[in-house]
Amino acid sequence: MSQKKLTVVLVKNKTLLSSIRDYFYQRLYFEPDQDFDQGWSVDGPVYCEHEEDLHTVLKQLDSNIAMVIQEGTFFYEHLHNNFIAPLIKSGDLDKYSLIGHILDRKERYYQLHKQCFIINLDHWNTVGSPDFNSSKHQTFIDVKRSESNFHDDYTPHWIEAGSGMDDYEKCKTGAKVIGALLKEKFKVRPFNQYERILKTFVYYFKEEQVSHLLTSSYVNDDSYYYPRATSKKHKKFKRNPEHFISVANGLQSLQTISNCYESIKEISFYDISMPALIFTELLLEHYHFDDYIEFVKEFDTKYNGEKFTTLPIHDKTYHDLLGDIDMSEYIPIIRHIRNNVKVNYHIGDITRTSIIENLDKPTAIYLSNSFHYSHSLIRKSELDYYESKISQQCKIKDIDIETIR
Numbered sequence: 104m105s106q107k108k109l110t111v112v113l114v115k116n117k118t119l120l121s122s123i124r125d126y127f128y129q130r131l132y133f134e135p136d137q138d139f140d141q142g143w144s145v146d147g148p149v150y151c152e153h154e155e156d157l158h159t160v161l162k163q164l165d166s167n168i169a170m171v172i173q174e175g176t177f178f179y180e181h182l183h184n185n186f187i188a189p190l191i192k193s194g195d196l197d198k199y200s201l202i203g204h205i206l207d208r209k210e211r212y213y214q215l216h217k218q219c220f221i222i223n224l225d226h227w228n229t230v231g232s233p234d235f236n237s238s239k240h241q242t243f244i245d246v247k248r249s250e251s252n253f254h255d256d257y258t259p260h261w262i263e264a265g266s267g268m269d270d271y272e273k274c275k276t277g278a279k280v281i282g283a284l285l286k287e288k289f290k291v292r293p294f295n296q297y298e299r300i301l302k303t304f305v306y307y308f309k310e311e312q313v314s315h316l317l318t319s320s321y322v323n324d325d326s327y328y329y330p331r332a333t334s335k336k337h338k339k340f341k342r343n344p345e346h347f348i349s350v351a352n353g354l355q356s357l358q359t360i361s362n363c364y365e366s367i368k369e370i371s372f373y374d375i376s377m378p379a380l381i382f383t384e385l386l387l388e389h390y391h392f393d394d395y396i397e398f399v400k401e402f403d404t405k406y407n408g409e410k411f412t413t414l415p416i417h418d419k420t421y422h423d424l425l426g427d428i429d430m431s432e433y434i435p436i437i438r439h440i441r442n443n444v445k446v447n448y449h450i451g452d453i454t455r456t457s458i459i460e461n462l463d464k465p466t467a468i469y470l471s472n473s474f475h476y477s478h479s480l481i482r483k484s485e486l487d488y489y490e491s492k493i494s495q496q497c498k499i500k501d502i503d504i505e506t507i508r
Contacts, residue, residue, distance in 0.1 A: 111147035116174035122448035200226040200289035215277025233279035243282035344467035373453035378411035
């Protein structure tokens, strides 16, 4: 029996917050495997930069099956062992031509949601490789569907081809693919309940992205974010760095560069807390320079950040806790960053020496209390080693590195 191949295709979600995109790639446990299971190999990932190019990307694949995953689809377990392997063992990759989120859009036919789906490329090519775009003035085969739904009234447990044809004025994404496959007697099914609970999708608007992620089991309960400066000493960098590396400590991070921000060309935030990274990104990219108290309240309520705040909000009002903050100190820094600075958001421990080893320009590093933070589990001896690596890099690369803790 000849080996069959499944290729993982990753599609860019252009609306995804940068911090969440980084977390998506760090959480995607996937490695190519030439001898994966029962005569199947798994390769990729192949990247699709623009949704509209997906048809072209799939046509160029030398594979039997494509698993298409849009950025922002988080899998709770290992992609190979817990998602792909059961599909192979059950025989469903051979039995079904399309598996995904199949949505009954009534007068607009059926939709294939673009967040994640698995398509048999041999069968897709057989029916003329229809594109995945929404369309108008189409004629499709009727669809029989289950009376029951996974939720609401548009998520059937199963669908199959009917006997007649009908005209549709407007059709949703993937309708042409579903219709063409069913017309030629190929089988299509929605993700089953087991597959649905193994993943989650954070969608497209920033509010729903953050809310979905912060209410999922992906975020550790010991994660926090900091809506106000946490240090009373107001430590500030004295030199003029080009690169600023910092924990995602919101206003506190900005405070440390208040004397030198105009020289900075790149900022890299590293933090083990997703709420901290997300809040810092929203502050730098989406704060409207108006009411900071309302900005924080909105993050807690609309974005579900309240669980992770360091403020004692059940004892005092937001105004009591934040009313003394003078945002005029921070707004010029935020404006400069938006207009002049490349900003990176990384989930991960800032104390890793690999970060230092890759430096090649004058750098300021704000560590806060990372080496003494109880949830980091860092041995005390690591601080001495970290500082020795900084000294070493300054000599080797002849660059200036300034740190604040």
